[in-house]
Amino acid sequence: MIRFALTAMLLAAGAAPALAQHEHHADPDPAPAMQCTPEHATMGHCAIPPEEAPADPACPPEHAAMGHCTPSPAGPVDPQASGTALPAGDAPPPPAPRANYADRIWGSEAMAPVRDALRREHGGASFSQIMIDIAELQVRQGREGYRWEGEGWFGGDINRLVIKTEGEGSFGEAIEDAEVQALYSRAIGPYFNLQGGVRQDIEPASRTYAAFGVEGLAPYWFEVEAHGFVSTGGDVLARLAASYDQRITQRLILQPRAEFNFAAQDVRASGIGSGLSDAEFDLRLRYEIVREFAPYIGISHSAKLGRTADFARAAGEDPTGTSFMVGVRAWF
Amino acid sequence: MNFTVDRRRLLRTAALTGSSVALAPLFPAWAQSGTSGLVRALPEVSGEDIRLRIAHQMITIDGRASHAIGINGTVPGPLIRLKEGQNVRLYVENTLDEDSSIHWHGLILPFHMDGVPGISYPGIKPRSTFTYEFPILQAGTYWYHSHSGLQEQMGHYGPIVIDPAGTDPVQADREHVIVLSDYSPLHPHTILKKLKQMGGYFNFQKQTLADQLRGQNQSAGERAEWGAMRMDPTDIADVTGSTYTYLVNGHGPKDNWTALFAPGEKVRLRFVNASAMTTFNVRIPGLKITIVQADGLPVRPVTIDEFQIAVAETYDAIIEPADDRAYALVAESVDRSGMAVATFAPRVGMVAEVPSIRKRPLADMKDMGMGDMGGAMAGMDHGAPDACTPEHAAMGHCAPAAPMDHGAMDHATMDHGAAPMDHSMRDFSVVPDTVKKTPTVQTISPMPVDRTGEPGQGLDTVGHDVLVYRDLVAVDRNPDVRAPSRELELHLTGNMERYMWAFDGEKFSEVKDPIPFIEGERVRVKLVNDTMMAHPIHLHGHFFELVTGHGDHAPRKHTVNVQPGGTATFDFTADALGDWAFHCHMLYHMHAGMMQTVTVRPRGEQA
Numbered sequence: 001m002i003r004f005a006l007t008a009m010l011l012a013a014g015a016a017p018a019l020a021q022h023e024h025h026a027d028p029d030p031a032p033a034m035q036c037t038p039e040h041a042t043m044g045h046c047a048i049p050p051e052e053a054p055a056d057p058a059c060p061p062e063h064a065a066m067g068h069c070t071p072s073p074a075g076p077v078d079p080q081a082s083g084t085a086l087p088a089g090d091a092p093p094p095p096a097p098r099a100n101y102a103d104r105i106w107g108s109e110a111m112a113p114v115r116d117a118l119r120r121e122h123g124g125a126s127f128s129q130i131m132i133d134i135a136e137l138q139v140r141q142g143r144e145g146y147r148w149e150g151e152g153w154f155g156g157d158i159n160r161l162v163i164k165t166e167g168e169g170s171f172g173e174a175i176e177d178a179e180v181q182a183l184y185s186r187a188i189g190p191y192f193n194l195q196g197g198v199r200q201d202i203e204p205a206s207r208t209y210a211a212f213g214v215e216g217l218a219p220y221w222f223e224v225e226a227h228g229f230v231s232t233g234g235d236v237l238a239r240l241a242a243s244y245d246q247r248i249t250q251r252l253i254l255q256p257r258a259e260f261n262f263a264a265q266d267v268r269a270s271g272i273g274s275g276l277s278d279a280e281f282d283l284r285l286r287y288e289i290v291r292e293f294a295p296y297i298g299i300s301h302s303a304k305l306g307r308t309a310d311f312a313r314a315a316g317e318d319p320t321g322t323s324f325m326v327g328v329r330a331w332f
Numbered sequence: 333m334n335f336t337v338d339r340r341r342l343l344r345t346a347a348l349t350g351s352s353v354a355l356a357p358l359f360p361a362w363a364q365s366g367t368s369g370l371v372r373a374l375p376e377v378s379g380e381d382i383r384l385r386i387a388h389q390m391i392t393i394d395g396r397a398s399h400a401i402g403i404n405g406t407v408p409g410p411l412i413r414l415k416e417g418q419n420v421r422l423y424v425e426n427t428l429d430e431d432s433s434i435h436w437h438g439l440i441l442p443f444h445m446d447g448v449p450g451i452s453y454p455g456i457k458p459r460s461t462f463t464y465e466f467p468i469l470q471a472g473t474y475w476y477h478s479h480s481g482l483q484e485q486m487g488h489y490g491p492i493v494i495d496p497a498g499t500d501p502v503q504a505d506r507e508h509v510i511v512l513s514d515y516s517p518l519h520p521h522t523i524l525k526k527l528k529q530m531g532g533y534f535n536f537q538k539q540t541l542a543d544q545l546r547g548q549n550q551s552a553g554e555r556a557e558w559g560a561m562r563m564d565p566t567d568i569a570d571v572t573g574s575t576y577t578y579l580v581n582g583h584g585p586k587d588n589w590t591a592l593f594a595p596g597e598k599v600r601l602r603f604v605n606a607s608a609m610t611t612f613n614v615r616i617p618g619l620k621i622t623i624v625q626a627d628g629l630p631v632r633p634v635t636i637d638e639f640q641i642a643v644a645e646t647y648d649a650i651i652e653p654a655d656d657r658a659y660a661l662v663a664e665s666v667d668r669s670g671m672a673v674a675t676f677a678p679r680v681g682m683v684a685e686v687p688s689i690r691k692r693p694l695a696d697m698k699d700m701g702m703g704d705m706g707g708a709m710a711g712m713d714h715g716a717p718d719a720c721t722p723e724h725a726a727m728g729h730c731a732p733a734a735p736m737d738h739g740a741m742d743h744a745t746m747d748h749g750a751a752p753m754d755h756s757m758r759d760f761s762v763v764p765d766t767v768k769k770t771p772t773v774q775t776i777s778p779m780p781v782d783r784t785g786e787p788g789q790g791l792d793t794v795g796h797d798v799l800v801y802r803d804l805v806a807v808d809r810n811p812d813v814r815a816p817s818r819e820l821e822l823h824l825t826g827n828m829e830r831y832m833w834a835f836d837g838e839k840f841s842e843v844k845d846p847i848p849f850i851e852g853e854r855v856r857v858k859l860v861n862d863t864m865m866a867h868p869i870h871l872h873g874h875f876f877e878l879v880t881g882h883g884d885h886a887p888r889k890h891t892v893n894v895q896p897g898g899t900a901t902f903d904f905t906a907d908a909l910g911d912w913a914f915h916c917h918m919l920y921h922m923h924a925g926m927m928q929t930v931t932v933r934p935r936g937e938q939a
Binding site for chain 1: 431443444448449450451452453454455481524525526528529530533536537538539540541542556559560561562758771772773774775809810812813814815816817818819820827829830832833834839840841842845846847848849850853855856877878879880881882883884885886903909910911922923924925927929931933937
């Protein structure tokens with residue numbers, strides 16, 4: 001209502017004071033306003049009459065004098081009200097000038113760079129974080145392997161550069177899987193970031209993809225991400241992942257995690273079949289010695305599915321596997 | 333209350349009797365104190381020409397040496413003691429390799445002497461001296477601190493006491509200045525970086541499966557409900573006792589800083605919260621505390637057992653210890669992750685029993701801005717005599733709501749009462765369109781209520797009298813009692829996950845225009861807290877009158893703490909020409925963007 005009146009007044013531009021006056025006379029009890037309008041008072045031409053004996057039955061003068069209570073005004077404009085008991089008018093705000101008043105004293109040459117620095121410093125700073133989420137040794141059916149997953153971000157609150165890497169392998173053999181992503185990340189809401197960039201697979205086959213997706217914090221504190229990839233060869237892949245930190249104590253945290261990979265077509269060179277190609281469920285129990293450094297133990301079950309599983313079997317591999325992990329989560 | 337004891341006569345008597353208090357006149361009032369192990373007299377500077385030197389130094393807290401930025405070699409800096417009506421020239425030397433500054437918090441002065449680099453002046457360059465000069469127009473307890481970078485967190489602050497030109501309205505036999513603050517061995521830039529990387533980095537009091545199995549904290553249902561909203565009820569303080577040591581006049585709890593008194597004396601305590609991030613709950617078990625001034629200006633005496641002091645606020649209090657024993661001064665951090673401790677005692681070397689820290693509070697629905705229907709209805713009913721009977725008002729249980737609150741609340745409540753209790757936590761339709769829809773706005777309080785009648789988080793169930801803003805009534809009639817010509821609504825917005833803070837959803841780095849006022853204009857400013865954390869909002873260069881139902885005897889303050897999910901309203905007269913800083917006094921909230929420039933221009937001038 002007030003906002004509506006305000007807009008109307010702004011439109012009326014030059015007629016604003018007259019309109020304000022008019023609005024005020026529309027009040028049910030204009031008594032004090034007639035003697036001293038807010039406009040006049042603002043100009044310092046007069047002051048709203050000071051307090052008299054209050055007429056509030058809930059707060060008799062004796063009590064008020066002792067400071068036990070303050071009489072409440074009976075309506076929007078109480079003839080006895082004063083100071084903060086008075087309702088505010090609806091004068092329009094003045095237009096905003098530039099915040100350069102100090103230039104008059106110190107000169108704009110001295111002020112401008114400091115003013116810019118002040119603004120940059122208060123909300124415009126850049127930060128970074130390098131998070132090595134997974135750095136672990138894996139034991140699966142007699143074979144010992146390793147796995148890593150990490151990401152770093154660099155930038156401000158809204159725009160960031162994100163670098164991700166993940167991979168795994170077995171000792172004594174070549175790296176099985178390794179990939180790196182470079183993404184531009186932009187905050188699109190309080191919890192989610194939109195990302196786009198490049199994914200480069202190094203193993204098992206060198207391949208380049210355009211990458212895009214979203215990641216963020218879903219209701220119930222689930223960290224979720226969904227990314228799509230289109231390779232230079234036209235292959236389309238997708239990946240969904242979610243994790244949750246269950247705090248057992250302030251420092252002991254159980255993290256279940258799930259990841260699903262999809263493909264729109266077979267990618268024989270990578271041993272990927274179309275459809276849901278693989279799923280993985282992990283459980284890691286970490287102890288945060290400090291927030292930045294947490295050793296963990298874990299168990300992981302992964303399964304290649306559908307045609308991907310067929311490809312694996314054809315290559316003499318077991319499409320499913322369970323492994324135990326010991327590792328460390330670290331960030332700085 | 334009547335404080336008419338002649339202080340000098342009493343001290344002379346004490347000297348003649350040869351008690352330990354006999355030493356008192358040999359020290360400045362602020363140094364009439366000691367600690368059991370290290371008695372370090374904190375310096376005092378006064379007069380018309382004062383020299384202050386900002387420098388790196390080492391300090392010792394609880395026996396551990398740490399790096400700090402101090403003034404004239406101490407943390408806190410020296411007490412600046414001035415007299416109303418004098419002029420002062422302050423020669424401030426910056427020996428650092430970076431820009432520095434001093435802002436005189438709460439002082440009424442020309443804007444270009446206010447000490448905010450980039451708003452009031454260019455700051456003090458490395459290895460140079462800046463001279464401030466201004467008349468002292470007021471009396472009371474204030475403080476000063478750096479407004480450059482995050483230096484304030486490193487110790488760059490100190491107290492100011494201005495004695496009135498005439499008789500002091502508060503008479504006491506002796507006084508102690510109590511500067512509360514927080515110190516971390518981490519560099520403040522590291523603290524901010526950690527917060528950006530992980531909003532809950534310093535919170536080691538989160539809810540866990542272990543406490544759930546023990547049946548503590550929220551029920552499973554509540555946890556699910558809060559989890560659905562991605563809200564953490566344990567998020568009471570951003571930076572906690574996990575890194576902070578809480579200080580009294582620069583001393584940690586183990587230092588046992590001791591303030592002396594003689595039994596039967598009226599002792600005036602001048603509290604300053606010079607913390608970077610800590611809201612303190614202050615009490616002295618065994619003693620009543622009578623608040624006599626708030627933010628430097630006299631209020632009608634209110635006797636309580638405990639009060640909350642937000643960052644940058646000051647309170648003057650009277651205590652009357654009658655017994656020959658030691659008392660503990662306890663200032664708990666609002667999240668109860670630690671406390672500042674000192675001792676009041678008749679002699680140095682005594683130790684009082686310190687109560688153990690109380691359980692940390694949990695944020696509730698009201699802290700999320702859901703008001704509560706009961707409270708909202710009571711507010712709406714304020715015209716009816718039974719809503720706030722004289723008996724209740726006299727006991728300080730309630731105060732009639734101010735008329736504008738009534739109107740605004742009415743509107744908001746009815747809008748939402750009509751909807752099927754949807755309570756979306758990010759409904760932009762309930763806020764003015766000045767609030768920008770940005771990632772900075774994690775939540776919007778769907779039904780915020782005025783919380784100036786409430787004592788602050790964790791203090792509603794402590795079982796004794798706690799100060800609330802509505803208890804504060806100015807002794808003097810307000811200098812300007814005109815009705816505000818307009819009302820301005822500002823929203824305090826934030827995002828704990830990304831650690832972003834702003835007014836109206838726009839960080840200071842993003843805003844284009846200052847908040848404009850015309851010289852002499854009287855404006856009502858309503859602050860709506862859309863976050864689950866309290867924000868002590870400070871307006872430079874002005875005092876404002878809190879709209880808390882006290883008409884033309886509204887308490888006048890320079891900093892108001894807006895409770896989580898609540899509102900606070902003030903009227904002020906834009907009588908100080910120039911550009912002024914306006915910000916949340918939580919240092920990292922300000923630094924993350926919860927800051928704006930307020931400009932007061934002559935009528936008719938468009939710069």
